[in-house]
Amino acid sequence: MEIKKGIGVSPGVVISTAIVIDAEDLVIPKRNITPDAIPHEIERLSRAIDATIVDLQKLRDDVTNQHGKEIGGIFDFHIGILRDKLLRNQIVAEIEKNHATAEYASSVVMRRYANKFLAMTDRVLSERVKDIHDIEKGLLRSLIGQKHQDLAHLTQDVIVIAHDLLPSQTAALDRSHVKGFATDAGGRTSHTAIVARAMGIPAVVGLGNITSEVSGGDQVIIDGTRGMVIVNPDEDQLTEHREYEKKQLQLESDLATLRDLPAQTLDGHAVSLQANIEFPGEIDDAVIRGAQGIGLYRTEFLYLAADHEPDEEEHYAAYAEALERLQGKPLVIRTLDLGADKYTQEKAQNPERNPFLGDRSIRMCLHDIPMFKRQLRAIMRSSVLGDVRIMFPMISTLMELRQAKMVLNDVIEELEEDGIPFRRDIPIGIMIEVPSAALMANNFAKEVNFFSIGTNDLIQYTLAVDRTNERVAGLFCPAHPAVLALIRDVIRAGARNSVSVSVCGEMAGEPLYTLLLLGLGLTTFSMNGPDIPEVKKIIRSVTTEHARNVARKVMSFDSERQVMHFLREETRKIIPEAF
Amino acid sequence: MGLHARPAMQFVDLANQFTSEVRVLKGGDEPVEADGKSVMQMIVLEATQGTPLTIEANGDDADEAVKQLAELFESKFGEE
Numbered sequence: 001m002e003i004k005k006g007i008g009v010s011p012g013v014v015i016s017t018a019i020v021i022d023a024e025d026l027v028i029p030k031r032n033i034t035p036d037a038i039p040h041e042i043e044r045l046s047r048a049i050d051a052t053i054v055d056l057q058k059l060r061d062d063v064t065n066q067h068g069k070e071i072g073g074i075f076d077f078h079i080g081i082l083r084d085k086l087l088r089n090q091i092v093a094e095i096e097k098n099h100a101t102a103e104y105a106s107s108v109v110m111r112r113y114a115n116k117f118l119a120m121t122d123r124v125l126s127e128r129v130k131d132i133h134d135i136e137k138g139l140l141r142s143l144i145g146q147k148h149q150d151l152a153h154l155t156q157d158v159i160v161i162a163h164d165l166l167p168s169q170t171a172a173l174d175r176s177h178v179k180g181f182a183t184d185a186g187g188r189t190s191h192t193a194i195v196a197r198a199m200g201i202p203a204v205v206g207l208g209n210i211t212s213e214v215s216g217g218d219q220v221i222i223d224g225t226r227g228m229v230i231v232n233p234d235e236d237q238l239t240e241h242r243e244y245e246k247k248q249l250q251l252e253s254d255l256a257t258l259r260d261l262p263a264q265t266l267d268g269h270a271v272s273l274q275a276n277i278e279f280p281g282e283i284d285d286a287v288i289r290g291a292q293g294i295g296l297y298r299t300e301f302l303y304l305a306a307d308h309e310p311d312e313e314e315h316y317a318a319y320a321e322a323l324e325r326l327q328g329k330p331l332v333i334r335t336l337d338l339g340a341d342k343y344t345q346e347k348a349q350n351p352e353r354n355p356f357l358g359d360r361s362i363r364m365c366l367h368d369i370p371m372f373k374r375q376l377r378a379i380m381r382s383s384v385l386g387d388v389r390i391m392f393p394m395i396s397t398l399m400e401l402r403q404a405k406m407v408l409n410d411v412i413e414e415l416e417e418d419g420i421p422f423r424r425d426i427p428i429g430i431m432i433e434v435p436s437a438a439l440m441a442n443n444f445a446k447e448v449n450f451f452s453i454g455t456n457d458l459i460q461y462t463l464a465v466d467r468t469n470e471r472v473a474g475l476f477c478p479a480h481p482a483v484l485a486l487i488r489d490v491i492r493a494g495a496r497n498s499v500s501v502s503v504c505g506e507m508a509g510e511p512l513y514t515l516l517l518l519g520l521g522l523t524t525f526s527m528n529g530p531d532i533p534e535v536k537k538i539i540r541s542v543t544t545e546h547a548r549n550v551a552r553k554v555m556s557f558d559s560e561r562q563v564m565h566f567l568r569e570e571t572r573k574i575i576p577e578a579f
Numbered sequence: 580m581g582l583h584a585r586p587a588m589q590f591v592d593l594a595n596q597f598t599s600e601v602r603v604l605k606g607g608d609e610p611v612e613a614d615g616k617s618v619m620q621m622i623v624l625e626a627t628q629g630t631p632l633t634i635e636a637n638g639d640d641a642d643e644a645v646k647q648l649a650e651l652f653e654s655k656f657g658e659e
Contacts, residue, residue, distance in 0.1 A: 086617035
């Protein structure tokens with residue numbers, strides 16, 4: 001039994017069997033398997049050897065055709081080694097005797113031979129050690145590739161343990177059997193965290209070396225709420241967590257029954273609950289949880305998933321797929337919001353000193369009009385397929401909004417010239433996430449159709465806190481009275497100008513703030529799909545009057561502690577099991 | 580004649596055509612023994628040119644195996 005602490009990035013508790021994905025760099029951690037997994041490992045070894053031989057035969061033939069028999073013959077040697085029955089038996093013996101994985105056993109045996117080659121006095125033979133390394137790598141690649149294959153065809157529920165999941169790996173996952181994630185690396189905004197939250201399964205990241213401490217087949221408890229992983233738990237822990245898991249499941253199934261009930265208060269005031277997504281595949285799950293539309297489609301993933309900037313057709317394909325899945329429900333597409341992230345910074349020729357105050361988001365788009373136009377053109381083309389809305393992020397001055405709209409007008413004129421159909425009345429909105437935009441909401445309201453408050457950035461820029469910086473992260477708080485005053489004013493400015501207002505930051509999905517936001521007059525909440533049922537439950541349990549009173553009281557406080565304390569008490573009165 | 584990759588593979592290919600067990604012994608300061616049907620072991624044997632080797636076979640077709648394997652050495656692995 002071992003307890004490991006990490007960062008809980010997706011809540012919930014799950015107990016299941018571990019499956020470990022090895023790192024791509026072929027560093028094979030030593031792991032033991034259970035005795036009943038031995039035949040499976042031997043079978044995997046045999047399949048890997050056969051597959052490697054087939055690959056090498058093809059390579060040999062290609063090389064022989066291109067460069068002649070002499071060079072192609074090198075691969076005959078590799079094939080000969082892989083066909084060596086004695087070698088195979090030695091690897092099998094390693095698996096059986098030491099309960100090793102096929103990867104580890106192959107690596108151990110091949111390295112033993114490599115050392116023998118290095119010890120030889122005959123230089124020509126000694127040089128052959130390179131071939132031995134090559135053969136080992138080929139074999140390992142095949143074994144690991146197999147595991148990726150295995151992940152697509154899981155037969156039982158598993159918890160995925162990995163160094164850090166790559167987008168290509170999560171894309172291949174058979175999601176119906178994956179019950180949780182635990183990774184060595186990563187933070188709150190890592191790919192694993194985002195995927196786990198979208199899937200609504202528990203995840204703990206930043207565990208350091210979980211891949212070397214867990215073996216495939218181990219029993220593991222993942223507690224995403226408390227950021228804990230328990231490897232091979234004892235009976236007491238199992239009992240405790242099974243109880244907790246059962247309670248959670250009960251709560252979830254109660255919440256699921258809420259799905260088809262309207263999101264309205266006791267006195268019949270309806271609000272719209274929508275979901276935030278990163279890729280169209282998440283839509284079905286969000287709708288199952290009760291999303292009435294997509295309030296935030298983060299299109300960055302189109303740029304990050306591929307190793308090139310997406311062309312117009314790739315944009316269009318993604319938007320068309322999203323609209324088809326939504327069947328008439330609204331889709332708010334946020335234009336590219338990259339710049340301050342590590343991907344762009346690493347690629348940049350001159351990294352910025354202060355990227356969050358730098359060339360990011362709409363600023364970056366306005367500096368690269370052709371790229372911006374490709375995305376806008378694809379959005380406009382898709383507008384005839386459903387209820388599409390365009391949202392510009394990180395707007396800080398009216399000039400930026402006007403420039404962005406001018407680019408959009410250019411795109412519209414071009415589409416007209418080309419005779420391509422599009423919807424003329426497509427709603428245009430902005431993210432309110434910079435204090436200057438919040439303070440000027442009245443002015444902005446005259447030039448857009450909707451606002452969406454991005455609370456994460458709004459808090460960061462209002463309080464001057466980088467929440468990924470551990471030393472100051474404690475200062476990051478949505479309940480700060482200054483943040484709340486900005487949110488209140490934006491909602492008011494929207495109401496006065498008939499501009500709809502939503503909140504699409506994390507605050508919208510936190511039950512603690514539901515009463516407050518409702519009381520401030522918010523009509524659209526956009527959040528991660530799994531958060532929808534609980535927020536809906538709170539909304540359905542109060543009257544507008546009650547929520548307004550809560551909001552009025554909250555706005556009279558002068559510290560975030562008072563705000564949070566009061567909101568916790570008030571929410572508990574409605575849903576005692578919420579906290 | 581050193582037992583480098585290609586000759587070692589030829590030797591092993593031939594050895595594998597017999598049902599008998601084939602062992603190759605290298606004498607000298609540190610006597611070493613190799614499985615004549617394993618390429619890996621035959622190479623690790625490090626039988627450089629001029630190393631005296633003993634071929635042993637055990638089984639139904641042992642005599643024929645030793646005869647043909649020795650011939651392979653005598654023909655210098657068909658090269659020259």
